[in-house]
Amino acid sequence: MNDVFTVPPVYFPTTGEAWRWLLPGYLFTIAVETPVLLLLLSRAHRWPRRLAAGAWLTACSYPVVVVALPLLLGLEPRARYLAVAETFAPLSECVLFALAFHAAGTRRADRWRDFAAITLANLASFLLGEWLGQRGWFDWLAG
Secondary structure, three states: OOHHHOOOOOOOOOHHHHHHOHHHHHHHHHHHHHHHHHHHOOOOOOHHHHHHHHHHHHHHHHHHHHHHHHHHHOOOOHHHHHHHHHHHHHHHHHHHHHHHHOOOOOOHHHHHHHHHHHHHHHHHHHHHHHHHHHOOOOHHHOO
16 A cells, blocks of 8 residues: 555654754755756856855755754644745745845846746755655665
């Protein structure tokens, strides 16, 4: 029987378990998201800014997603955690990017392209992380 649709009990990680994921997950996330940002951010941003955005945006959102939200919400039900975490990450990163790099004269098309790039980068790291996680690539972090 496929247990994908079963509802497990709420699991609250310990602080140590949450922190254990921080550095490896951060490095994985920037390795996936930075190339997406390099390719897809609008031409208004030069390569150094695009490269820095990959590390900086993740540095701002990732601790919340990996440490704070699991401790506040628990990791189960997984759908609830993922809905909050995977909405928070791109939304907060879009706001930060706009505040830091979008001036009053930034073209609307460039703004939306940047927001789409940030959202796609987050989606890419989420999907690849889930796919690799299902194949046991992160089991060594489980403790």
